[in-house]
Amino acid sequence: MLNIMAISLKGIFRDRIFQGIMGLAVLFLFIPSAASLSMRQVTELSITLSLSLISFIMLLLAVFLGATSIWKDIERRYTYSILSLPLSRTAYLLGRFLGIALFMLLTALFLGGVAMLAIKVASVLYPPARPVLWIAVLASILYGTLKYILLVAVSMLLATVSTSFFLPVFGTICTYLAGSITQQVYDYLHTPAAVKAISPIMKQAALFFYYLLPNLSAFDLKVNAIYALPLNASGLLMTALYFIVYTSVLLAAGAILLGRREMK
Amino acid sequence: MNAIDISGLCKQFKGKKMTRVDALKNLDLQIVPGEVFGYLGPNGAGKSTTIKCLMGLIRPTAGTATIMGEPVGSVASRTKVGFLPENPAFYDYLSAEEYLRFVGKTFRMPEALLSRRTDETLKLLELWDARKRPMRGYSKGMVQRVGLAQTMIHDPDLYILDEPMSGLDPIGRALVKEIILDLKKRGKSVFFSTHITDDVEKVCDRVGVIVKGQLEALDSVENIVRKGIEGYIVQTRLGQGEHDSLKGFNITRRNETFVEYFVPVAGFNEFIALAGHHSVEVTLVETKRKDLESFFLEIVRKGNS
Numbered sequence: 415m416l417n418i419m420a421i422s423l424k425g426i427f428r429d430r431i432f433q434g435i436m437g438l439a440v441l442f443l444f445i446p447s448a449a450s451l452s453m454r455q456v457t458e459l460s461i462t463l464s465l466s467l468i469s470f471i472m473l474l475l476a477v478f479l480g481a482t483s484i485w486k487d488i489e490r491r492y493t494y495s496i497l498s499l500p501l502s503r504t505a506y507l508l509g510r511f512l513g514i515a516l517f518m519l520l521t522a523l524f525l526g527g528v529a530m531l532a533i534k535v536a537s538v539l540y541p542p543a544r545p546v547l548w549i550a551v552l553a554s555i556l557y558g559t560l561k562y563i564l565l566v567a568v569s570m571l572l573a574t575v576s577t578s579f580f581l582p583v584f585g586t587i588c589t590y591l592a593g594s595i596t597q598q599v600y601d602y603l604h605t606p607a608a609v610k611a612i613s614p615i616m617k618q619a620a621l622f623f624y625y626l627l628p629n630l631s632a633f634d635l636k637v638n639a640i641y642a643l644p645l646n647a648s649g650l651l652m653t654a655l656y657f658i659v660y661t662s663v664l665l666a667a668g669a670i671l672l673g674r675r676e677m678k
Numbered sequence: 679m680n681a682i683d684i685s686g687l688c689k690q691f692k693g694k695k696m697t698r699v700d701a702l703k704n705l706d707l708q709i710v711p712g713e714v715f716g717y718l719g720p721n722g723a724g725k726s727t728t729i730k731c732l733m734g735l736i737r738p739t740a741g742t743a744t745i746m747g748e749p750v751g752s753v754a755s756r757t758k759v760g761f762l763p764e765n766p767a768f769y770d771y772l773s774a775e776e777y778l779r780f781v782g783k784t785f786r787m788p789e790a791l792l793s794r795r796t797d798e799t800l801k802l803l804e805l806w807d808a809r810k811r812p813m814r815g816y817s818k819g820m821v822q823r824v825g826l827a828q829t830m831i832h833d834p835d836l837y838i839l840d841e842p843m844s845g846l847d848p849i850g851r852a853l854v855k856e857i858i859l860d861l862k863k864r865g866k867s868v869f870f871s872t873h874i875t876d877d878v879e880k881v882c883d884r885v886g887v888i889v890k891g892q893l894e895a896l897d898s899v900e901n902i903v904r905k906g907i908e909g910y911i912v913q914t915r916l917g918q919g920e921h922d923s924l925k926g927f928n929i930t931r932r933n934e935t936f937v938e939y940f941v942p943v944a945g946f947n948e949f950i951a952l953a954g955h956h957s958v959e960v961t962l963v964e965t966k967r968k969d970l971e972s973f974f975l976e977i978v979r980k981g982n983s
Contacts, residue, residue, distance in 0.1 A: 417783045421769060421776075428771040428812075494763035495828070498733040499784045500756040677735040678691070 415505040415512070418496075422513025426479060435474050439525060441467055456540035457533065461551060461640045464529035469558055471525060472518065473590065476562040479514045480569030481582030484672070489579075493677050504669040511570055511665060515563045522559040526552070547642035553650065554639035560657045561633035565590055567664040568628065574672040592623070593630035600624045628660055679747045681836045681867035682709040682732065687741035689727050689891075701727040703891040705741070709869050711835070714862045716878035716899075717871040718974055719888035725871040726764055728888070729840045732869075733761050746836060757785065760829030764840040764871075766821060770814035774805050774824045777813065778831050785832040792831075799827045804853070818845040826854065837861060839870035843877055855881050875970040879903075887974060889981025899970070906968035909942040912949060912960060919958035924949065936961065 426432050448463060484507070487493045496506060530551065537546050569586040576582050602608050603617055612620070632653045638645055689702040702724045709715050719725045730736045732743055734751035748755035768777050775796060782792040800806045803823040808816065813824060822845045829837055842858075843851045858868055858881045872878060878885055879899060887895040897905075913936050914921065924939060927949060931938040941949045953960050 417780060421772065421780055424776075425769060425771050491763070491765070491767045492769060494735060495761075495766055495768055495825070497735060498756060498759075498761040498763065499781060500753050501784055502753055676737065677730065 415501075415509040418501070418506055418509025419513040419516065422483065422510050423517055426514065426517045431478050431482075432475070435471060435478070436521075438467070438471050438474075439528060455542070457537040457542035457546060458640050460533050460536035461546070462636070464532050465551075465554055465558070465636050465639060468522070468525045468529055468555060472522065472558060472562040473565075475518060475521060476565040477569060477583060477586050477590075479517070480566035481573060481586050482579070483510050483514060484570055484573035485576060485579060485582055488573075488577075488677070497677060503672045507570065507574070507669050507672050508665065511567060514566050518559055518563050518566065522555055526555040529555070544642045547639070547644075550635065550638040550642060550645055553645055554635040557633040557635050557650070557653060560654070561630050564628055564630075564633075564657055564661050564664075565593075567661045567668070571664045571668040571671070574668045574675060589627060590630065593628040594634075595631070596624045596627050596629050597631040629656070632656060679711075680708045680744075681711050681713070682707065682743070682745055682869060683747075684708070684728075684732075684743045685741055687728070687731060687743055688739045689724075689731060689736065690739045700891050702731070702738070705888075705891075705893055707886060707893065707896070709836075709867055711867050712862070712865045713884060714858060714868040714882045715870070716882035716885045717869060717888065718873070718875065718878060718885060719871070720873070720978055723888045724891040725888060726840055727891075729761075729764075729838055729869075729871060732838060733759070758834055758836055760832065760834040760837045762825045762829050762837075762839040762842055765844060766825035768813055768821065768824060768828075771812055773808075773810050773812055774800060774816075774820075774827065775809040777824060778827055781828045782831050787832055795831050795833070799830050802830075802857070803827045819847060819850050822846055823850065826857065830857075835866055837866060837868045837870070839868065841872060842870055843872060843874060851877070875974050879970045885970070887977045887981075889978050892981065894981045895973075895977045902970060902973050903967065906970075906973060907943060908966050908968060909940055910946055911962075911964040911966055912939045912941050912953075913937070913962035913964075914939070914953065915959040915961050919953070920956040921958060923952050923956040924958065940966065 448459075451459075487496065487510075497503060501509075530548070533546060533551065565586060568589045569582045572585040573582040576585075599620055603612065603620055608617075635645070637643060684705055684707040687702055687705040688700070691699045691701050693699040705724075705728065717725050717728070727736070731738045732745060732750050734756065737751065743750040745755040746758040748758070772780065778796045778799060779792060782796065787795070797806075800809050803826055805820065805823055805827060808820060813821060816824070822842075826839075826842065829839065842854050846854060855877060858870070861868055862881070862883075868881075882899050884896070884898050885902065886893055911930065914924070916935055916937060921937065927939040927941055927945065929937055930940045939949070950960070952958075
């Protein structure tokens with residue numbers, strides 16, 4: 415498994431898609447000057463722009479790396495040689511996942527470092543009303559990374575059953591979009607207005623999807639980072655546990671499906 | 679314990695319009711240790727399906743199979759095999775050396791042994807000069823040789839090779855045949871599929887012919903060759919003895935010095951006795967036999983009908 419993880423990591427670093435996506439990191443250089451356009455909240459805007467850019471890069475990486483890793487192996491018939499080695503399909507899937515997850519963490523570390531530098535420059539040039547809460551910025555980057563690692567697990571699950579590129583890529587994007595709003599839908603369903611407007615069947619269907627789809631808004635700590643709001647330790651712990659359980663379930667389902675798949 | 683033991687193996691695929699296609703029908707086959715077995719069959723006969731079942735890439739619909747006593751599909755069964763898939767493809771961002779090291783590590787080879795074996799195998803397969811280059815720049819023949827190298831790196835007791843000569847030039851094919859013969863000398867078992875009967879005749883101990891998912895023939899190469907003897911071409915010198923005594927035999931060629939007769943197996947002793955009795959000098963005796971290709975084509979025709 416570690417062996418697969420190592421060559422997955424090597425493959426990503428040598429991949430042109432990765433190199434292209436990482437080219438976007440150049441945009442960090444423009445953040446302090448772009449943030450200065452806001453006049454008053456320069457530091458807050460630089461935090462927003464930095465976290466959003468990291469988020470965008472990580473989303474692209476999660477979708478393309480997660481969705482294409484297993485699919486490409488099957489499509490290009492690499493699986494014939496890999497799966498005939500003394501390696502279980504579960505180990506292969508976990509190795510591929512861990513390789514991408516480790517890469518996402520390394521990328522977050524690098525981008526996070528560059529982002530913090532950009533924020534620091536902005537905060538020195540335009541001191542904010544409230545001091546920057548670095549721990550919140552760090553937590554926001556870390557939890558954002560966990561969110562995209564979870565998304566990688568979604569894309570890998572879809573790739574284990576898919577025969578084409580479309581399901582893993584578009585399925586992951588749809589899951590990302592839906593997962594980002596499920597909490598809002600859930601909150602709305604529990605308002606008095608929704609009780610009158612939504613039929614019980616629709617409500618049940620919405621609740622079903624709320625529990626089925628990942629709740630990605632739980633990983634969003636941008637507001638805490640931007641406005642230097644204190645973090646809720648128990649909330650962070652719950653989200654971390656949610657990440658572990660949900661990702662494990664996705665990977666277990668992926669391992670079962672890949673185990674049953676025939677490499678014709 | 680057999681190297682490969684297949685018993686009643688069946689594989690059905692879903693066809694178009696809910697139909698079922700029998701890719702393998704009740705296959706029984708045993709490969710003994712140290713044997714080189716050629717698995718012949720036309721395209722779509724079930725050769726690759728058999729191999730994929732053995733390697734756990736697809737699940738048989740019925741029947742059982744073991745590799746060195748381990749049930750196929752288990753990780754343990756794959757630890758004892760070197761497998762070359764048909765038209766192999768490997769992570770092309772890796773170099774041949776990196777890929778071989780990856781395979782060796784998957785087989786948990788000790789570092790020192792892995793380094794030594796990697797170097798030896800790369801040199802043997804003539805990949806030494808290209809060992810550091812990513813495989814995306816390799817020719818088809820080079821990729822095929824990397825495929826062979828990765829089967830040999832851990833020196834397994836059993837080799838399962840799906841069309842090992844495919845994509846190789848005559849020099850590459852000769853090298854592969856040499857390697858298979860060397861493996862045979864070292865007591866390794868080799869199970870390989872091919873279309874090329876000439877390869878089988880030169881390196882195999884036994885041959886199986888599969889047609890439409892059914893094993894139609896299974897015999898040793900020696901037996902097939904022996905059974906294939908149709909008669910003899912006997913050359914005699916003219917101007918000596920009484921050639922009229924041999925007129926019961928068909929003349930296939932004649933010139934001013936020699937006559938060539940076709941003598942059926944059953945008539946050979948009589949021919950020699952007559953020639954001796956009438957002082958006819960026999961200058962050459964050649965066996966006329968069907969080659970393996972004729973045998974193969976005959977089986978395929980029978981299977982198709």
